[in-house]
Structure formats: C-alpha cells, structure tokens
Amino acid sequence: MMSEYRPIADRIKDYRPVELRPAEAFLARELERCQDCGIPFCHAVGCPLHNVIPEINAEALRGRWESALYRLLETSPFPEFTARVCPGLCEGSCVQGLNGTPVPARLAEYEVTERGFERGWIRPLPPLRRLDLRVAVVGSGPAGLAAASRLNRAGATVTVYERDRRCGGFLRYGIPDFKLDKAVIDRRLDILEAEGVVFCRDVEAGVKIPGRLLEDHFDALVVATGARLKNDVRKPGRGLAGILFATDYLSAQNRANSGEISGLPGGYSAAGRKVLVIGGGDTGSDCVGTAVRQGAAEVTQVEIRPEPPASRAAGNPWPQWPKIMTTSTSHEEGCRRLWGVEPAEFTPGAADGSRVGGVVLHEVVWRTEGGAWLSSPRPASEFVIEADLVLLAVGFAGPEETPLRPEGLEGAPAGGRLGSRIYAAGDATRGPSLVVKAMSDGLACAERVLADFAHARLARKSA
Numbered sequence: 001m002m003s004e005y006r007p008i009a010d011r012i013k014d015y016r017p018v019e020l021r022p023a024e025a026f027l028a029r030e031l032e033r034c035q036d037c038g039i040p041f042c043h044a045v046g047c048p049l050h051n052v053i054p055e056i057n058a059e060a061l062r063g064r065w066e067s068a069l070y071r072l073l074e075t076s077p078f079p080e081f082t083a084r085v086c087p088g089l090c091e092g093s094c095v096q097g098l099n100g101t102p103v104p105a106r107l108a109e110y111e112v113t114e115r116g117f118e119r120g121w122i123r124p125l126p127p128l129r130r131l132d133l134r135v136a137v138v139g140s141g142p143a144g145l146a147a148a149s150r151l152n153r154a155g156a157t158v159t160v161y162e163r164d165r166r167c168g169g170f171l172r173y174g175i176p177d178f179k180l181d182k183a184v185i186d187r188r189l190d191i192l193e194a195e196g197v198v199f200c201r202d203v204e205a206g207v208k209i210p211g212r213l214l215e216d217h218f219d220a221l222v223v224a225t226g227a228r229l230k231n232d233v234r235k236p237g238r239g240l241a242g243i244l245f246a247t248d249y250l251s252a253q254n255r256a257n258s259g260e261i262s263g264l265p266g267g268y269s270a271a272g273r274k275v276l277v278i279g280g281g282d283t284g285s286d287c288v289g290t291a292v293r294q295g296a297a298e299v300t301q302v303e304i305r306p307e308p309p310a311s312r313a314a315g316n317p318w319p320q321w322p323k324i325m326t327t328s329t330s331h332e333e334g335c336r337r338l339w340g341v342e343p344a345e346f347t348p349g350a351a352d353g354s355r356v357g358g359v360v361l362h363e364v365v366w367r368t369e370g371g372a373w374l375s376s377p378r379p380a381s382e383f384v385i386e387a388d389l390v391l392l393a394v395g396f397a398g399p400e401e402t403p404l405r406p407e408g409l410e411g412a413p414a415g416g417r418l419g420s421r422i423y424a425a426g427d428a429t430r431g432p433s434l435v436v437k438a439m440s441d442g443l444a445c446a447e448r449v450l451a452d453f454a455h456a457r458l459a460r461k462s463a
Helices: 024-034 042-046 053-061 065-073 079-085 105-118 142-154 182-194 211-217 246-258 282-294 435-462
Strands: 134-138 157-161 198-200 220-223 243-245 274-278 298-303 336-339 341-348 356-369 372-377 383-386 389-392 396-398 417-419 422-424
Touching: 024 053, 024 105, 042 053, 053 065, 053 105, 065 105, 079 105, 079 182, 079 435, 134 142, 134 211, 142 157, 142 182, 142 220, 142 435, 182 198, 182 246, 211 220, 220 435, 243 246, 246 282, 246 389, 274 282, 282 298, 282 389, 298 341, 341 372, 356 389, 422 435
Parallel strands: 134 157, 134 220, 157 198, 220 422, 243 389, 274 298, 274 389, 298 336
Antiparallel strands: 341 356, 356 372, 356 383, 417 422
C-alpha cells in the first residue's frame, strides 16, 4: 500500500485529514528503492517544478533531513501543499513504475517537509534588503502565493489582494479539510506575513479598488485570479432547486468548518438525501466524501467517459501520466460509480415539484472522428436515478471576466506579461489545472517581473 489511512468507520465522522504520516520503516525501504534508478524521469518529465527527487530522497535516506529539505525548497515554494494534494505526476514517470509500483515521492516530500516545520528549519526569511519595486498580486491561490513569495524573497514590496475573507483561493475553499487541513495554509500565511508580504483580504481588486489606482500605485500587477467560470449542465429541469455547483457545495462546508459562516446554508446539506454527483474527477470525488460525512442516504457518481483500464493502454506508454482506474479514499467510504453515461433531463420530485427528485441519464457511445473523440447517446438506453441533491462537478470553462483586463485573460502566456506592467499566472491563463502547475506558473511569472525590473533599471542607468 502506497499510503495508510484512518479507518473508514472513524474518519467519516469528522473532517480531519484521512491520510496518516508514512511509517519510518516503509519510507526507508521506498527511499532505498529510489536509489536503484539509472536515469530518473521523475523530475525532468513528471514534476512541473522540476524537484530533484532522487537527490532529495538520497539525503533523506542517509538521515540528512535538513539537507533534503533545502534541496526541496530550491524548487518548491510550498511543498506542504503538494505533499497533500498533488496527484504525484513524478510518480507517473518513475522508472520503478515500469515493472512494479512507483516510489511514493509525494509521501517522502510530506515527511521531509513536516520534519522541517517541527524542527524549525522552515521559518520566516525576510529579505536582507528591499528593491525599489512594488508589486500587487491579485488572488491568493497557489499561483498568487508562489509569485508573492518569490518576489518578496527577492526584495520586492508585495501586497496580495484577495476578494474572499480568508486567503488561499482554491486551496482553502475548493479542497475539503479531510484532504488539506486549513491550518496548513494558515501556517504558511503566517510565515509569508512575517517575511513582509502584506495581505488585503475581502478586497476585490478592480472593483473595490479601481484597476487604474493599482497601476498608479504599483510598478507591476500580477493577475492570479484562477479559473472560476464553471461549466454547467444545461438540460431540461436545470432550474429546479437542489442542483448545485460542486465548488459552491464544497466551499460552503469548508466555510462552516472554519466558522466563517454559522452552519450550512439551506439546501447545502446531504443529510438523509440521495445524492448524485455528475463528474468523475477529483472535485466529484471530494463531493462524494463530503456527502458521506454529511450523512447522505446514498451517493452515486456518474462520468461521461468510459471506465479506464486497470493498467496502461497501448496508447498510454510510460513515462506519460497513467490513464488508469483509480479509487480515492472518498470512493472507498461508500459510493456507486457509473461510467459512460450523461444526464439528459432533471425531473422534479413527487412531493415538491420545485425541487429535483431524479435525473434521466443515457449511456454514451464513443467514437473517433478526425483524430478527435466524439460521443453520442446510445439509443433506448435511458434510465432514471432518484436524487434530491445533484452536484455538478463538470469542471471550469476558464477565468471570470475581470475589470483588471477587460479584453480577457484567455490565451495569455502562462506566467507571462500581458501588457505594460501587467502580468498573469496560473489558471487565469493556463485554464483549470493542478496546484503544482499553478505554483510553477507563479514562480515563472515572478521571475519575469524581476527580469523586466532589472532590464528597466539597467536602461535607466545607461540613459
């Protein structure tokens, strides 16, 4: 087993993290197995941050945990986040995975990082001097925090604007506490503040503070607002009560857990209800685990794509990310999963015609046409699932409109400059993606800001 978890009967009673810290003996065997690798693909092909995983693991294996931590921090700004929520892209390209199970690099990262916090090796490190560079970062998700951290460490004066009451973006509001304890985020925010980063919460930049004012006050503006524009399922009956966007549902539970709101809003509890989650990705899985904890009567998750194979298909060779069947901890807690189906209609409940009572679904036939995968309904395949709470976990369309860039963010270079003194990073330009990729974009964006600042300063000196 790659990870160990709290017993299901215990963990579904609360929202505390389900994953346990790796056992020392197990981790030592895995770290040793890592050293058998001839040519590591993990950091060059797998990891977007290019963590030097074999070197980190070698230091940890020899008991040089502080050295392992510093090798990790050379490339990763917040390993405590990726150690908990990254799918482990490095593990998908691990050489050991060719003939068996890959080395669990994510668990090694977890242990290295937590030892760093426990022993005081991870602590505030404010810059020794300040540059004549003021930067505003809009958005405090992984991309915004990564950019802010890198800029501040280089000596820039950084102010982060966050429209929510608390910082963290999708890390805080989109990921359940049983996967990412929010104390982990607060621990990092405390360090960033001690290093000199200023956080302005409950402030929507471009609205509460006009964009022109920001441009006048700061030398650079980094837009890291994420990709919050949700995909919808526009089928008959969509307007019925009891049909919620998955991220709104997850956010409400997170806010209730933290005390940001007193209890769940009406209609956001799955207690005693038959829940249907539409969408088979990580967000859908998070909805399953949350609904189980809320006391759902039953939970079903449906996905339009066909069921993945148990092992790599011929067209999915190593070191590509393995597109295989996975079962999350939430699925193990109680969930029926259906593949190759999609909703056709939402139907009202018998007792209350204004509220959803079921969903008509049909099976899907997939075919390739011109190199693209296309789907169509299978004739006479309709069936009904009773559900009085439907959660839409069908992804995001891209970034929301922002007055900071009226012409839009789509198509802008990830981690690049949008115009005079305006930059963007993360999902706002890349589209919906992974936390680790957002962090990578944030670092790249910060480097671009610093490079442009240096070039401008040299030009002034030579003028």
